[in-house]
Structure formats: structure tokens, C-alpha cells
Amino acid sequence: MSRIAGRFEQLARQGRKALIPYVVAGDPGLDVTVPLMHRMVENGADIIELGVPFSDPMSEGPVLQLGHERALANGTSLRGVLELVSEFRKRDADTPVLLMGYANPVVHMGYAAFADAAAAAGVDALLTVDIPPEEVAPVNAELQRVGMDNIFLVAPTTPTQRIQRITGAASGFIYYVSLKGVTGAGHLDVADVARHLELIRGHSSLPVAVGFGIKDAESARAVASVADGVVVGSALVNAMAQAIEGGGDHEAAMAAAIALLVEIRRGIDNAAS
Amino acid sequence: MTIDIKENVFASVPDADGRFGDYGGKFVAETLMFALAELESVYRKLSVDPDFQQELDQDLAHYVGRPSPLYEAKRWSRSIGGARIFLKREDLNHTGAHKVNNTVGQALLAKHMGKPRVIAETGAGQHGVATATIAARLGLKCQVFMGEEDVRRQALNVYRMKLLGADVVPVTSGSRTLKDAMNEAMRDWVTNVDDTFYIIGTVAGPHPYPLLVRDFQCVIGREARRQAQEQTGRLPDALVACVGGGSNAIGLFHPFLQDEAVAMYGVEAGGHGIASNQHAAPLTAGTPGVLHGNRTYLMQDADGQIMHTHSVSAGLDYPGVGPEHAWLKDIGRVNYVVATDDEALRAFHTLTRVEGIMPALESAHALAYAEKLAARMSPEQVIVVNLSGRGDKDIHTVAQIDGIQF
Numbered sequence: 197m198s199r200i201a202g203r204f205e206q207l208a209r210q211g212r213k214a215l216i217p218y219v220v221a222g223d224p225g226l227d228v229t230v231p232l233m234h235r236m237v238e239n240g241a242d243i244i245e246l247g248v249p250f251s252d253p254m255s256e257g258p259v260l261q262l263g264h265e266r267a268l269a270n271g272t273s274l275r276g277v278l279e280l281v282s283e284f285r286k287r288d289a290d291t292p293v294l295l296m297g298y299a300n301p302v303v304h305m306g307y308a309a310f311a312d313a314a315a316a317a318g319v320d321a322l323l324t325v326d327i328p329p330e331e332v333a334p335v336n337a338e339l340q341r342v343g344m345d346n347i348f349l350v351a352p353t354t355p356t357q358r359i360q361r362i363t364g365a366a367s368g369f370i371y372y373v374s375l376k377g378v379t380g381a382g383h384l385d386v387a388d389v390a391r392h393l394e395l396i397r398g399h400s401s402l403p404v405a406v407g408f409g410i411k412d413a414e415s416a417r418a419v420a421s422v423a424d425g426v427v428v429g430s431a432l433v434n435a436m437a438q439a440i441e442g443g444g445d446h447e448a449a450m451a452a453a454i455a456l457l458v459e460i461r462r463g464i465d466n467a468a469s
Numbered sequence: 470m471t472i473d474i475k476e477n478v479f480a481s482v483p484d485a486d487g488r489f490g491d492y493g494g495k496f497v498a499e500t501l502m503f504a505l506a507e508l509e510s511v512y513r514k515l516s517v518d519p520d521f522q523q524e525l526d527q528d529l530a531h532y533v534g535r536p537s538p539l540y541e542a543k544r545w546s547r548s549i550g551g552a553r554i555f556l557k558r559e560d561l562n563h564t565g566a567h568k569v570n571n572t573v574g575q576a577l578l579a580k581h582m583g584k585p586r587v588i589a590e591t592g593a594g595q596h597g598v599a600t601a602t603i604a605a606r607l608g609l610k611c612q613v614f615m616g617e618e619d620v621r622r623q624a625l626n627v628y629r630m631k632l633l634g635a636d637v638v639p640v641t642s643g644s645r646t647l648k649d650a651m652n653e654a655m656r657d658w659v660t661n662v663d664d665t666f667y668i669i670g671t672v673a674g675p676h677p678y679p680l681l682v683r684d685f686q687c688v689i690g691r692e693a694r695r696q697a698q699e700q701t702g703r704l705p706d707a708l709v710a711c712v713g714g715g716s717n718a719i720g721l722f723h724p725f726l727q728d729e730a731v732a733m734y735g736v737e738a739g740g741h742g743i744a745s746n747q748h749a750a751p752l753t754a755g756t757p758g759v760l761h762g763n764r765t766y767l768m769q770d771a772d773g774q775i776m777h778t779h780s781v782s783a784g785l786d787y788p789g790v791g792p793e794h795a796w797l798k799d800i801g802r803v804n805y806v807v808a809t810d811d812e813a814l815r816a817f818h819t820l821t822r823v824e825g826i827m828p829a830l831e832s833a834h835a836l837a838y839a840e841k842l843a844a845r846m847s848p849e850q851v852i853v854v855n856l857s858g859r860g861d862k863d864i865h866t867v868a869q870i871d872g873i874q875f
């Protein structure tokens with residue numbers, strides 16, 4: 197069983213929902229990412245989603261665009277991200293790590309080379325925003341070869357017949373995008389999310405996590421009451437950026453992210469109980 | 470690699486998945502897949518609907534002003550002393566460039582799909598102007614995304630779009646040029662996909678855009694083919710067009726692809742020269758990758774990050790290129806070459822002074838290469854150059870380079 201499947205099973209037994217924080221690797225500094233990952237795990241993260249920075253992050257809103265730009269300015273590359281995961285794995289063999297990014301850096305490295313290097317680094321899964329099921333066969337073959345999960349997005353606009361196609365190619369969990377828009381947008385409709393999750397569950401027994409638009413304890417609680425997991429990204433990245441803008445150092449940025457994460461964890465656990 | 474061009478492979482691409490060989494496809498976020506499928510099915514229906522075709526032809530004739538002339542540049546040809554050069558006068562279209570052929574077509578699609586709002590990305594501003602123009606005529610809401618750098622160097626076109634009622638959004642992310650404008654347009658589309666039609670300005674983007682933009686631009690090549698036969702009694706020996714995303718080039722080339730004897734040259738922006746790394750020539754100096762919804766040649770670094778490009782012409786300042794060109798390069802059907810900033814500027818001045826025609830700086834890249842090519846050919850031979858747009862929008866840039874202040 198993959199680390200991700202194992203983690204969701206364990207959470208289901210405990211009656212808990214997954215908290216999946218997203219941060220951009222290398223933002224606000226290359227030295228922040230690994231300590232931040234450990235501290236997120238200590239403070240309630242169940243799975244870590246690491247953003248692989250890209251020059252043209254087409255699905256990101258302004259907050260994460262800046263995160264990607266800062267990470268690239270800090271010299272973060274895909275190989276560099278894999279090194280960070282290796283480093284993280286020296287002290288944490290249990291927490292699943294998912295890489296989220298765009299096709300081109302992976303395409304450029306080559307699917308086979310990426311799969312080998314990512315598996316060796318201890319990466320559990322890949323989510324490429326711009327590789328839909330239509331284009332996924334060659335990369336999926338490589339991920340399966342090394343036992344990595346492939347995470348797919350399902351969107352509010354995904355027709356029912358497509359959901360089946362997506363769940364057929366997916367493993368680990370399904371990532372439901374809670375709104376039409378870019379990351380960090382603010383118009384979450386929980387009743388609508390609940391309706392879509394029901395549709396997805398009609399096609400797949402995989403856990404379903406929800407992301408895009410969850411920014412605080414309250415929205416996390418609302419989503420956790422209907423989903424198996426909650427992804428929080430822009431809010432954490434923004435908390436760190438604000439801390440730095442206010443004159444804080446990397447330590448202050450981490451503290452700001454962790455404070456928010458703890459609040460969100462509490463929101464999620466309130467939903468479950 | 471070469472292929473037997475007698476079996477009509479050119480009509481068989483893209484395939485049902487939008488692929489031109491290894492290139493093209495639909496590399497977009499899931500939220501947009503539905504919109505692309507919807508667009509594809511509407512387009513498949515309308516492209517064979519005689520009423521739609523008639524409506525389009527009427528617009529092209531009476532609104533755009535087609536057919537555009539095929540003009541023999543005799544004085545310029547004589548001064549070079551080689552082949553006869555003919556100019557396909559897309560600069561004479563309404564709004565001053567080939568871009569309008571495509572916006573008229575896509576706006577009709579938007580109208581048939583009942584979308585009240587259109588968006589577009591623009592570099593030189595020509596596609597933005599062409600979109601704003603057709604939006605004004607059809608009463609559609611229009612928002613145009615334009616890199617901040619291009620807003621500065623194409624100020625005239627920005628004002629033109631505003632006069633037409635469009636909202637111009639300066640894009641401040643990344644390199645602040647065309648690729649970033651396209652990112653922002655994609656973000657807008659993802660957010661407003663229910664009521665918005667995205668009018669892409671070139672043969673790039675996800676399937677079916679490279680197909681439908683090509684179809685709308687092929688009017689250039691169909692006319693040129695007929696006009697060349699009327700005026701010279703035969704097909705041209707060579708075709709030359711500049712390549713940004715590649716829409717004016719594919720529009721000219723495509724109706725001739727099966728004619729083995731017709732040589733084709735796509736001219737990319739050489740900027741300060743290929744060796745300087747400051748250029749926008751992905752087919753000449755790039756490698757395959759995935760950007761803006763399709764697999765194609767890209768300018769990228771060792772980590773697969775997209776590189777900043779440079780060209781004196783905003784409309785060529787793009788790190789990718791339409792996937793059909795990537796395929797045509799690999800199969801060896803089209804030659805892709807470069808002209809530098811300096812060569813294009815010289816050609817701009819030459820054509821203006823010798824023929825009284827002021828070309829867009831984009832088109833000037835094609836002229837610069839055509840001049841070299843013509844010199845190697847004989848006076849019985851014929852070259853058709855796509856004069857994709859007029860140079861009014863570039864006067865400010867040229868004046869600045871020449872050290873003139875208004």
C-alpha cells in the first residue's frame with residue numbers, strides 16, 4: 197500500500213480528516229522548506245504538498261504567483277526540490293509528500309528520469325496541473341513503474357462521464373478543485389462542493405481532498421465536514437509573505453505559517469467531532 | 470526526417486486529440502477541459518455549416534476588405550537584382566494586420582455560443598485591437614491582457630483598444646510580455662469560463678485553437694495561390710513569413726504544403742543574434758516542451774523554466790510557437806530561419822523608402838530574409854512574402870531607436 201493510501205486509512209480509522217498544507221519549495225528561502233515541513237508535521241499536517249516553482253504558473257492566483265517567483269529567484273529547481281525531499285526523509289519516513297507543479301519541468305527532465313529520481317528521494321505522488329487524463333499515459337506508466345501515485349484534479353466543470361475517466365487514471369486520492377478560478381480565490385460554496393463530492397464518490401472509492409479557496413479555520417471546518425481532506429495553500433504562503441514584508445526573518449515567517457496551520461487543524465477537528 | 474508529401478498528410482493533422490506528430494495536444498487545467506470540448510464540438514459543426522461560412526465570407530469581404538492584394542514590389546525587387554518579390558498585403562486589412570481574419574471568425578463562434586464576453590492576450594496590440602474591434606461591432610464585452618512592457622512600447626494600440634471600448638489590463642508578472650499576458654488570459658478564462666470566450670491570437674494554445682486559428686488564417690494562402698497564378702501563370706517558388714506564434718505564416722503556407730516545388734521559410738525573431746541568447750527563436754534555438762496548453766519547441770533553461778525572450782517587435786516576443794510549425798520543422802517541410810532586430814529595422818526603412826509601404830516590425834523580419842533569399846534567386850523566380858501588418862504602431866519604437874523625440 198502506498199504511503200498516501202496508508203495515511204488515509206489510518207485517518208479513517210481515527211475518524212479524522214486529512215490536513216494537507218501546500219507551500220512552494222524554496223519560498224521564502226531554500227533553507228526554510230525542510231524545517232517548515234517538519235514543523236507542519238509536528239503541528240497537525242497529515243500529507244505535505246510541495247509546490248514545484250514554475251516560470252509560468254497559469255493556475256495560480258497572485259499570492260502563489262509571487263511564491264513561485266520568489267522560489268525561482270532563490271534558485272529552486274526541480275532537482276533542488278527532490279534534494280529537499282531527500283533531506284526531509286532523513287527524519288521523517290512516514291509523512292506522505294506530494295509534488296504539485298506544471299508539466300514542463302517534468303517533461304524537460306524526462307518522465308523516466310523524474311520517476312526514478314523522485315522515488316529515490318522519497319516522493320510519494322505527483323500532481324501536474326496541466327497534464328489532464330488525455331495526456332497522462334506516458335507519465336503514468338513511469339509513475340506506476342516506481343510505485344508513485346498520480347493525483348488528478350476534478351473541477352466544478354468536469355462532466356460526469358469525465359469523472360469516471362479521471363478516477364480511472366488516478367491513485368492515492370482525488371483532488372477536487374472547489375471553485376472555478378485560480379488558487380487563492382475567495383468564493384467557496386460548500387453546498388456545491390458537497391454535491392460534487394457525492395458525484396465523485398459514486399465513481400470511486402478513493403478519498404477526496406478539496407482545495408482552492410480554503411483560507412481559515414472556518415472554511416476548513418466547513419469543507420472538512422464533507423471531504424476526506426483539506427488542502428490549504430495560498431493562506432499559508434501569504435502568512436509567510438506578510439511576516440517577511442513586516443520585517444520578520446525566516447523564523448518569523450515559519451511561526452506565522454504554523455500559527456495559521458494550528459488554527460486550521462482545530463477547525464478541521466471541530467468538523468469531525 | 471523527410472516524408473512523402475504526396476500522400477496528403479497535411480490534411481490529416483491535427484488528429485482527434487489535437488496532435489501534429491508529437492506536438493500539440495491539450496495540456497490545460499481540468500477546469501478548462503470542458504470548455505475546450507464544447508468549443509471543439511461547436512467548431513466542428515459550424516465549420517461545415519454553409520450559413521456560418523457565408524456569414525464569415527461576408528464579413529471578410531465587406532468588413533475586413535478581402536481579398537487583400539498581391540502586390541509586385543518591382544522597384545524593391547530590381548534593386549536587389551534577384552527574384553521577383555510579391556507582397557501579400559495583409560497590412561491593408563481593416564485594423565492593419567492579418568490578425569483580424571481570425572478574430573472575425575472566433576467572434577462569430579462566440580456569438581453562436583451565446584457568450585457575452587470575450588478576452589484576448591496581445592503582444593504588439595494588433596490582436597488586441599482586432600479583438601476589440603470585432604467586440605465593438607458585435608456588442609460584446611471585451612477585456613485584453615497585455616504585458617506591462619508591451620503596454621509601454623505599443624502605447625498607440627493601447628489607446629486604440631480603449632477607444633473601441635475594451636478594457637486593457639496591464640500584466641505585471643514574469644517577463645511582462647506576451648507569454649505573461651497569455652498566462653493571465655488563461656487565469657481569467659478559468660475564472661469566468663461560463664460566460665467568456667477566449668479569442669487566442671495565434672496558432673498556439675490547447676487544441677482546438679491551433680486548428681481553428683489556422684483554418685481562419687488560411688484565407689491568406691488560398692487567395693495568394695489564386696493571385697499568383699493569375700499574375701504569374703504559376704505557383705511561387707518560395708513563400709516567406711515571420712513567425713511569432715505562427716498564425717500569419719501557417720495561413721500563407723498551409724494551402725501550399727502539398728506543392729512540393731514551393732519552398733517555405735518561416736522567419737523567427739533573431740533579436741540581438743542567436744549567440745547572444747537574446748532572441749525569440751524557439752524553432753531555431755529551442756527544445757521541445759509544454760507551455761500554454763500544447764507541446765512544442767520552447768526557449769527554456771536546463772531546469773525547464775521558460776526563458777525571457779527579446780525582440781524589437783512585440784508581436785514576435787514569445788518563447789513558444791504553434792505546434793504545427795514544430796511538426797513542419799521536424800518533417801523538414803518548412804525551413805525556419807532568423808532575422809535580427811537590426812536586419813528587420815533595415816528592411817523596415819528599405820520598404821518604406823523604396824515602395825512607399827511601411828511594414829510592421831514583425832513583417833519586416835520576413836522582408837529582411839526575403840531580401841537575402843531573392844538575391845540568391847533568378848529574375849524568373851517568384852517569392853511571395855506575407856506583409857502581415859502595417860507599421861504605424863511601430864513608428865514610436867523606430868523613432869526612439871533612431872534617437873528622435875516627438
Ligand SMILES: Cc1ncc(COP(=O)(O)O)c(C=O)c1O
Pocket residue numbers: 566567568592593594595596670671672711712713714715716717718783784785829831832857858859
Ligand atoms: C503584424 C503582425 N505580424 C505578425 C505577428 C506575429 O504573430 P503570428 O506569428 O501569429 O502571425 C503579429 C503579432 O502580434 C503582428 O501584429
